[in-house]
Amino acid sequence: MSLRHALLGLLARKPASGYDLTKEFAGDLGRYAWQATHTQIYPELAKLDDEGLVEVVGQGPRGRRTYAVTEAGRAELRSWLLRPPDRGTVRNEPVLRMFLLSSLDRDDAREYLAGAAKACQQELEELRASLDEGDRDRPTDAPLPFGRMAGEFGVRFYETTRDWALWALEQVDRGATSQPSG
Amino acid sequence: MSLRHALLGLLARKPASGYDLTKEFAGDLGRYAWQATHTQIYPELAKLDDEGLVEVVGQGPRGRRTYAVTEAGRAELRSWLLRPPDRGTVRNEPVLRMFLLSSLDRDDAREYLAGAAKACQQELEELRASLDEGDRDRPTDAPLPFGRMAGEFGVRFYETTRDWALWALEQVDRGATSQPSG
DNA sequence: CATCGCATGTAATAGGTTACATGATTAT
DNA sequence: ATAATCATGTAACCTATTACATGCGATG
Numbered sequence: 079m080s081l082r083h084a085l086l087g088l089l090a091r092k093p094a095s096g097y098d099l100t101k102e103f104a105g106d107l108g109r110y111a112w113q114a115t116h117t118q119i120y121p122e123l124a125k126l127d128d129e130g131l132v133e134v135v136g137q138g139p140r141g142r143r144t145y146a147v148t149e150a151g152r153a154e155l156r157s158w159l160l161r162p163p164d165r166g167t168v169r170n171e172p173v174l175r176m177f178l179l180s181s182l183d184r185d186d187a188r189e190y191l192a193g194a195a196k197a198c199q200q201e202l203e204e205l206r207a208s209l210d211e212g213d214r215d216r217p218t219d220a221p222l223p224f225g226r227m228a229g230e231f232g233v234r235f236y237e238t239t240r241d242w243a244l245w246a247l248e249q250v251d252r253g254a255t256s257q258p259s260g
Numbered sequence: 261m262s263l264r265h266a267l268l269g270l271l272a273r274k275p276a277s278g279y280d281l282t283k284e285f286a287g288d289l290g291r292y293a294w295q296a297t298h299t300q301i302y303p304e305l306a307k308l309d310d311e312g313l314v315e316v317v318g319q320g321p322r323g324r325r326t327y328a329v330t331e332a333g334r335a336e337l338r339s340w341l342l343r344p345p346d347r348g349t350v351r352n353e354p355v356l357r358m359f360l361l362s363s364l365d366r367d368d369a370r371e372y373l374a375g376a377a378k379a380c381q382q383e384l385e386e387l388r389a390s391l392d393e394g395d396r397d398r399p400t401d402a403p404l405p406f407g408r409m410a411g412e413f414g415v416r417f418y419e420t421t422r423d424w425a426l427w428a429l430e431q432v433d434r435g436a437t438s439q440p441s442g
Numbered sequence: 443c444a445t446c447g448c449a450t451g452t453a454a455t456a457g458g459t460t461a462c463a464t465g466a467t468t469a470t
Numbered sequence: 471a472t473a474a475t476c477a478t479g480t481a482a483c484c485t486a487t488t489a490c491a492t493g494c495g496a497t498g
Contacts, residue, residue, distance in 0.1 A: 079485075080353050087360030097449050111356040113349060118486060120451060140449045140494045159357055159364060159372060166357075167295060167458095171262050171348025174293040175341055177410055178269030182341060190341060221435030228359055231424050238420045242413050253403030261457075279477050300458060302479060322466045322477045349486095 080166070081122055084112050086131060086147050086155040093135050093146035096120045106228035110235060126151065172239065176246065184250055191247040198240035205232055262348070263304055266294050268313060268329050268337040275317050275328035278302045288410035292417060308333065354421065358428065366432055373429040380422035387414055 084107075088099055100116040108114065123145055126132040131151035136144035147155070176194070179187045209229045266289075270281055282298040290296065305327055308314040313333035318326035329337070358376070361369045391411045 080351070080356055081485080084356060084360065087363045090360075090363040095449075096451095100449095107359060108350075109347075110350060110352070111359050112351055112353075113486090115487075116450080117452085117488080120449095138449090139496095141451095142449060155360070156364060156368065159360060160368060165291075166353025167351060168290075168292060168353070169262070169294055169349060169351050170292070171294075171350070173413060174262055174266060175348075176413070177289060177293050178265065178272075178337070178341060180404075180409055181269045181272040182338060186338065186342060219434060222362075222431045227362055227428060227431070230427065231355060231358070234420045234424055238416045242416055245412065246409060249404045249409070252401060263457080277477075278479095282477095295458090297459075298478080299460080299480085302477095320477090323479095324477060 080112055081114055081118060082126060082131075083155060083158050084114070085119065085122060085126065086151050089132055089145055089147040090152060090155055093144050095138070095142050095144050096123050097142065099123075106225050106232060110228055110232045176243065179246070180250075184253065187250050188247060191243050191250065195240050195243040195247070198236045198243065202233060202236040202240065205229060205236065209233065262294060263296055263300060264308060264313075265337060265340045266296070267301065267304060267308065268333050271314055271327055271329040272334060272337055275326050277320070277324050277326050278305050279324065281305075288407050288414060292410055292414045358425065361428070362432075366435065369432050370429060373425050373432065377422050377425040377429070380418045380425065384415060384418040384422065387411060387418065391415065 084103075085099060088094065088102055094102075096116060096119050099119055100114075102108075103112070103114045103119070123132065127134065127145070130148060131154055132145045133148050134143045135146040138144065172194075176191075179190055182190075209226065212226065212229075266285075267281060270276065270284055276284075278298060278301050281301055282296075284290075285294070285296045285301070305314065309316065309327070312330055313336055314327045315330050316325050317328040320326065354376075358373075361372055364372075391408065394408065394411075
C-alpha cells in the first residue's frame with residue numbers, strides 16, 4: 079500500500095492537515111507519481127493515527143487538525159524506502175493506449191500518434207516554462223524543493239513519451255510500405 | 261475502466277483464451293503499461309461477452325474457450341482510443357519512492373539513488389539485449405509486433421529514470437555542501 | 443448577508459489483490 | 471504414477487472513485 083507511505087513522506091517533510099496533503103496530491107505529485115483525493119486521505123490519516131505512525135500536533139479553525147509523523151512512522155517510511163527494489167505497481171493509461179494502437183487501423187493509429195506527440199510537446203513546454211520561473215526565484219545552490227523534483231521527472235517523462243510516439247509513428251508508416259495490400 | 265479496453269485491444273489483434281491473455285499481462289504489457297491477473301481477466305471476459313463486445317469462437321481441451329472481439333467491441337475500442345486525451349490514471353510506485361526520498365536523511369537518500377540508478381542500468385541492459393535478439397530474427401522491414409513496442413518504451417523509460425536518479429543524486433549532494441550543519 | 447474557500451467527513455460502488463479451489467492433459 | 475502445465479473459477483478483503491453532505495471563517 080503506497081498511499082500511507084506517500085502520506086508519511088509528506089508529513090516527514092513538515093506537519094500538515096488532510097486538507098494541505100490533498101492539495102499536494104493535486105499537483106505534480108499526483109500528476110506523475112501517485113493520485114489520491116481527500117476521500118482516501120482522511121480515512122487513511124485516521125488509520126495511521128490509530129496505529130501510532132502519525133499524531134495530531136495542532137488544531138486550527140474549522141476543525142483543522144495538523145498531523146506530524148511519529149518516530150514509529152519515520153521508521154516505517156525509511157524501511158519501506160530502503161526495502162529491496164521490488165518492482166511495484168505500474169498502471170499508466172496513456173502508455174496502455176499507445177500499446178493498443180497497434181491493433182487498430184493504420185490511418186487511425188497514425189493520426190493518434192501524431193496528435194499524442196504534439197500534445198506531449200505542448201505540455202512539456204508549459205511545464206518547462208513554469209519550472210524555469212520557479213528556478214529564477216530560488217538561489218542557485220539551495221536544495222531543491224519536493225515539487226521541483228516532481229516537475230523535473232515530468233519534463234523528462236514527456237520528452238521520452240513524445241519521442242517514443244514519433245518513433246512508433248515511423249514504425250506504423252514502415253508497416254504501410256511493406257504491406258501495401260492491408 | 262482500462263482493463264476491458266486492454267482485453268479488447270489484445271483480442272483485436274487475434275482471438276485468445278483467458279489463459280493466453282493472462283500470459284500477455286505477465287510480460288512487457290503488464291510491466292510497463294497495465295497489470296492484471298487471471299482473477300480479474302476471467303470475470304471481465306464474461307462481462308464483455310454478456311455485453312456483446314466479445315464472443316466465444318472456439319472451444320478446446322480442459323474447458324478452454326477462445327474469445328474474439330465483435331464488431332461492437334471493435335467500435336468501442338476505437339472510440340476509446342480516439343477519445344480526447346483525458347489524462348488518465350497514473351500510479352507509479354518507483355517514481356513515488358523517488359519523490360519521497362527528499363524527505364529522508366541525506367546519506368540514506370544518496371545510497372538509495374545510487375542503487376536505483378545502477379539497478380535501472382542493469383535492467384536496461386538485459387532488456388536491450390533481449391530486444392536486439394528478437395530484432396535479429398525478424399526481417400528489417402516487417403511491422404513491429406505488439407511486444408516490441410512495449411519493450412521499446414521500457415528501454416526508454418529505464419534510461420529516463422536512471423538519468424533522473426543521477427540528477428537527483430547531484431541535487432542531494434549539492435544540498436549537503438550548501439547546508440553543512442543539517 | 444452572500445459567496446468563496448477552508449476543512450472535514452460518509453456511503454455506495456467499482457476496481458484490484460490474495461487466498462482458496464478444482465480438474466484435465468501432457469510430459470517424464 | 472507423478473509432476474508440471476493448462477485452464478478455469480469463487481470469495482474475502484483491500485483500495486480507489488463518485489456522489490452526497492455539513493459547517494466554519496474570511497472577504498466583499
